[in-house]
Each structure stands twice: as structure tokens, then as C-alpha cells.
Amino acid sequence: MKRLVSKIYIIILTGFMLFPSCIENLLEQEPTTELGASAFWKTEADATYALMGAYSSIRPIFDRDYHYDGLGEFLRMYNTGAAPIKFSTSNPSNYGGGFDAVWEALYGAVNRTNYVIENVEKMLSDAKTEKSVTNLESIIGEARLLRGMCYFRLIAMYGDVPYFGNIIYDNSEVASISRTPIAQVKDSILADFTYAIEKLPEQTQETGRASKPSALAFRGKLNLYWASWNNFGWPELDTFTPSSSEATAAYTSAAADFKSVIEDFGLQLFRGGEPGEWGVMGDAEVLPNYYYLFIPSTGNQNADGEMLMVFTHGGIGTGQSEELMRVFTGRSIEGSQNQAIPRFEIADRYQSTITGDFCEPLIPMNPSEPGARTALNSALNPESYANRDYRMKATLLWDYEKIMGLRSLQEIGYVPFIYKTWNQKITIDGEEYTTFNDGGTNRTGYDFRKFVRNYSGQGRSEGDYNWPVMRLADVFLMYAEATNELHGPQADAIELVNQIRHRGNLPPLAAEKTADKESFFAAIEQERIIELFAEGHRMWDLRRWRAIERVWGPPYGDGKWTIDTHGANQQRFFYNASELTYQRCYLFRIPPGERDINSNLTQNTPWL
Structure with missing residues (x-):
């Protein structure tokens, strides 16, 4: 498992904290111009500095999530090899073998967070004041939230994955590690998110730092995904058995967390969710408010609390x-x-x-x-x-x-x-x-x-x-989805969807759009498509809803052409595609290079 370890090596030199290196023999290096670990981990400033290193290592994994929209039907991506995490495909068909670099990057980031968690936990015993304990626990909470995010992404892509919650110092420690069942990894992620919820402040004074609402939103999202996999099934992951009772419990937990985010922290949509002005056709002197949410001069201010969590630049x-x-x-x-x-x-x-x-x-x-x-x-x-x-x-x-x-x-x-x-x-x-x-x-x-x-x-x-990792608008829509699956259309969920529509200056949903569970789900999906376009959500939604066939047609069918405004056919996807082609979208490939080194690392069935 050498490749994995080349990304999860631990850097003891503080000078490397903010800028990850890819030198494989760093473990054998001795400190020369920088302080070693024995001189570090003395103050809250040390702990914060190390935490910023963890943020820095995780940011490039998530801040280009728009690439994943290229695996849906609405965004065409041209550059798939963009640094720092190299994706080797943007084709909506058969894409699950093009993300080996993501596996390596995620495990590197996991080890960074473990490094922070273990060392700051040791500092707690020497903390002199209650305030210091609170601050150190908050740092641990942030690191655990980041670790949970990494493992969440891993299970969403690969299903069962190796899990370790400690620092890895040497290749031999993971050279024979096996895959941990997804349910067990999910429970560990939930524990990380729950700790973060308990320890993080309700509001952070620094842009880019996690807070209690962001941790709640991520716990809700994990439960929503777990509910979806149990509700719609995940047959490609042959170690997973769906459970309707698990789905119901997870939808219930997700809805509760989302409801707390929405009601308990005084958050609101950017500029109050007002649409602003369209301006003049063919002119750009005046643009709607939604535009200004996504440029630095206005979106970064985030006075309303729309951006629950961002990665800073x-x-x-x-x-x-x-x-x-x-x-x-x-x-x-x-x-x-x-x-x-x-x-x-x-x-x-x-x-x-x-x-x-x-x-x-x-x-x-x-x-x-x-x-x-x-x-x-x-x-x-x-x-x-x-x-x-x-x-x-x-x-x-x-x-x-x-x-x-x-x-x-x-x-x-x-x-x-x-x-x-x-x-x-x-x-x-x-x-x-x-x-x-x-x-x-x-x-x-x-x-x-x-x-x-x-x-x-x-x-x-x-x-x-600052790239939006979690937005309040997404929480509104996830809450509506969770409650709709449990009880059908609910008045508070309909109102939240209508708030999202209002920023587009659309009227409230007509009665037929909320008449039953299926109609309201279609309305929720519609808002997710428009509201979250190019932010990296569509591919994940299609997979967890098992909707790829709905979009592109069944196996061995005609597939679907994409076209341009002049009426020319541009690209045809899933033409006469086998079931295996679809399966390789629903479940990603364990990197072959990792399996060459570790015989205990089994491969996902569609890739055998």
C-alpha cells in the first residue's frame, strides 16, 4: 500500500504544515532548520497552526467539486487533469475508474487530521484553564469534522474502505489493512460529526473555520445519504444490504439536524433570499442577487450566514x-x-x-x-x-x-x-x-x-x-427531501422550497407540485438542479437516487445525444451501454496500484 502511504505520511516539521509535499522518504528526514515535534505542541497557537495545515491539505480535495457536475447531464468539462487532484475523466459514462488520485489525497488528509487530533488530545491534560480546554476541544472538533468529511467522501465513492483513526508513521502499519464495512465507517463518521457539534462554537470569528451549524449540516447530510442508500439500494456494493428501517431512522435523524440548522442559529439566505433585479436583456450593469453570492467582493462577506462552511483562498x-x-x-x-x-x-x-x-x-x-x-x-x-x-x-x-x-x-x-x-x-x-x-x-x-x-x-x-462546501440553501432542500420521504409534502418544507424559488423571482409552487410525495420530490430535484448548478452536487444526487438510468436511458438503449443551440449533435452517452457501464458509475474502482501492494484490499465487483 505504498502509494497510499506516500500520501498519508506524517510531517513532523512545522514548516511543512501548510504546504503538503510528495517526497516519499520524508519519514527518514531529520529536522534541520525547523523545530521538531518535541518542541511543538506546547501552546494553543501550535495546535491552531497544525489545524490550518489540515485545512490546507483538505481544501484542494473539495474546492474543485464542480468537476463532478461534469459527470451529470448539464455541465461539460474539458480539463479533467487539473492540479492539484487529477481527475482522469469528465465523461458521464463509465467514470468510476478515473479518480485514483482522489483516494490517495483523501487518505493523506485523513492522516493530517489524525495528527492534529492525537497531539491536541495530549495537550488537554496540561491545559491550565477551562477556557484553554474549551479552545483545544474546539480544535479537535474541527479536525474531527474534517476527518469525517474525508471518510464521508470515501464511502460515497467506494463503499467499504480501510479505516484508521490514528497517526500512521510507517508503511508497514497499513501495508495489509483490509476494508472496513461501510456501516462501521459510517458510525465512526457520525461520532466525529457529533463530537464537532458538541465542541464547536455556534459562530466562528474567522472565515473558513467550522462551526456548530456546519457540523450539524454535515451530520444531517451523512444521514440523508445513508437513508438514500438504504431506501433506493446499492446493488453494486455486494457487502451492503438495504434496510427500510435503517432508511426511516436515518431520514428522521437527518431531518432533525437540518431543522436545527434552519431554526436555531439565526441564519438566512444571502441578501435575505431576495431576487434583486434582472436588469436589462443583453446588459450586465445590473444583475440578480444570486450572481453576487458567487464573487469574492460580495459572497465572502457572508453576513447573512448562507455559507455554512467554505474553503478559503x-x-x-x-x-x-x-x-x-x-x-x-x-x-x-x-x-x-x-x-x-x-x-x-x-x-x-x-x-x-x-x-x-x-x-x-x-x-x-x-x-x-x-x-x-x-x-x-x-x-x-x-x-x-x-x-x-x-x-x-x-x-x-x-x-x-x-x-x-x-x-x-x-x-x-x-x-x-x-x-x-x-x-x-x-x-x-x-x-x-x-x-x-x-x-x-x-x-x-x-x-x-x-x-x-x-x-x-x-x-x-x-x-x-471562498468555495461553498455547505450552503444554507442546500440544507433547506435536503430537509425538504428528508421530510418528504418520511411524511410526504409538509408545509414547512414547501415554504423552504418556495424561499429558494423566490431568489429566482419565481412564484410559489402550484398545488399540483406538492400534491403527493412524487410530485414534491420532482420539485425538490428541480430546485437542486438550478440552485446548486456547477457546485458539484448533481453526480452525487443521481447516484444516491439511482437515477442515472432515468437520465440517460436503460442499458442497451439508444442513450442520449447532447446538442447545441444551433441544433447540432455534440456528444452521445450510454449508447448501447451494458449494465456494467452503469455499475461503474454507481461504485468507483479501488485503485489498482493500491491492490498491487496490499493483497487484503479487495476490489469492488464492477471492476473485477
């Missing part, structure tokens, strides 16, 4: 910047690379602000067709996008929508997006513009506004936005 000159703009937009904005692009299929999910229901489907048309720019419901007619969910304006660019161009840290004026007219001169209402340049990578007819900064001063890889 330092911005310019820190070496810890985010690269969301590089990923989510094109060359016209600081030379960005358009690695993530909305698919055509997402546009029809944005509902009417007038009826509150889906609009007539958009009609893809080639711009050379007569009336393509003016035909009713044409995907190329800007008026086809009027009176829709405000989150559409805040998230997407369609033909003739403008975005602020940026170059060399300066604003260069608005550029209109017009599919396949990259970097061309065009006159609109008597004013000359240069069209949006995506580098020729766009194959859908839409681009992103969400996550794209509209002000100067930062390059494409110099962002200081």
Missing part, C-alpha cells in the same frame, strides 16, 4: 488563490480557458417567472435559417429568455448577453456572447463591440456568468473567493 500573491474564473469563462476575461461550459440542456430547466412552471422547450436553430434570431422560442432569439428564473441571468450567457471583459487586470468594456462568432467585430444598437472569445472550445451555445468576476484587479488565477 488567499488571493493575489498568496500561492493559495482559486482559479474559478480560469475555469468558468473564456479568453475575453483575463485569458481564461473555458474548461467548464453549461450544456444546452440546462437552459430549459429555468422556469417562467409568470407561470412558475417550465417554458415551452427552446428550439435549436442555425443562425443562417430565416428568422432564427426572431422566431418564437428559438434558442438564438434573446427574447426567448425573458421572464425566466432570475438565476438564469445570474448563471448563464446566451446569444447577445454581455459580460465585462478584463485584460491585464483592467476592464476593457462589455463583450457580447454570440456562439461561434469568437472575437469578431459586431454592431449592436449603433455601438461597436468585439464578441466574446472562448478560444473555440465552446460546443454548446452557452457560457457561464456564475463564478466569473466582473471587476478588475485580479488575474484568472488570483481569486480570493
